[in-house]
Amino acid sequence: SYVLTQPPSVSVAPGKTATITCGGNNIESKSVHWYQQKPGQAPVLVIYYDSDRPSGIPERFSGSNSGNTATLTVSRVEAGDEADYYCQVWDRSSDHKVFGGGTKLTVL
Amino acid sequence: EVQLVESGGGLVQPGGSLRLSCAASGFDFSYYEMNWVRQAPGKGLEWISYINTVGITIYYADSAKGRFTISRDNARNSLSLQMNSLRADDTAVYYCVREGNLRELDYWGQGTLVTVSS
Numbered sequence: 001s002y003v004l005t006q007p008p009s010v011s012v013a014p015g016k017t018a019t020i021t022c023g024g025n026n027i028e029s030k031s032v033h034w035y036q037q038k039p040g041q042a043p044v045l046v047i048y049y050d051s052d053r054p055s056g057i058p059e060r061f062s063g064s065n066s067g068n069t070a071t072l073t074v075s076r077v078e079a080g081d082e083a084d085y086y087c088q089v090w091d092r093s094s095d096h097k098v099f100g101g102g103t104k105l106t107v108l
Numbered sequence: 109e110v111q112l113v114e115s116g117g118g119l120v121q122p123g124g125s126l127r128l129s130c131a132a133s134g135f136d137f138s139y140y141e142m143n144w145v146r147q148a149p150g151k152g153l154e155w156i157s158y159i160n161t162v163g164i165t166i167y168y169a170d171s172a173k174g175r176f177t178i179s180r181d182n183a184r185n186s187l188s189l190q191m192n193s194l195r196a197d198d199t200a201v202y203y204c205v206r207e208g209n210l211r212e213l214d215y216w217g218q219g220t221l222v223t224v225s226s
Binding site: 031033035037041042043044045048049054084086088089090095096097098099100101102 | 213214218219
């Protein structure tokens, strides 16, 4: 089965840029989606189709996908961005959706 | 406004059964594929099951196959998950999730907690 690998944690100072990676074999051939989950809340879609933002998501959130790594970038990080972030793809070979293990973003 | 409201969670003994329901509103339910995703306490997200718009094409994660059954009633705008032979490791918050055109999970319910314990 397809595996997505994320770093368990990323820390960043307010106003700086946070980069969260999602590794997978030839992940560039897949569409990658990203979710933000704050404590006690349901996940929220923040990036879909590698780099598109749903309405209502700040432009500070961006995504890219190349080679074996997809990346979620949060620019000008704010305290309210502190959350767990998950990447997700659809594995065509199994018709299963796959999540990465999640990355806890801490704002220092 | 899209709303997905889960119900049916609770405490059940190992080996028992539970049926989760999801009431959908604010969109044309019959046009969207749907999923169940769960999250064990303190753990990450785990996709459980998928159903297409007419309920014919269905997929399950290995952890759910043979024990869980997903279904939908488009006339009632509802999604269900029948869970049998429950185990302690099925303990989790279960989310009802709408699927977008690019296989993204674009709207999530608030979840319902299932606790499997004696």
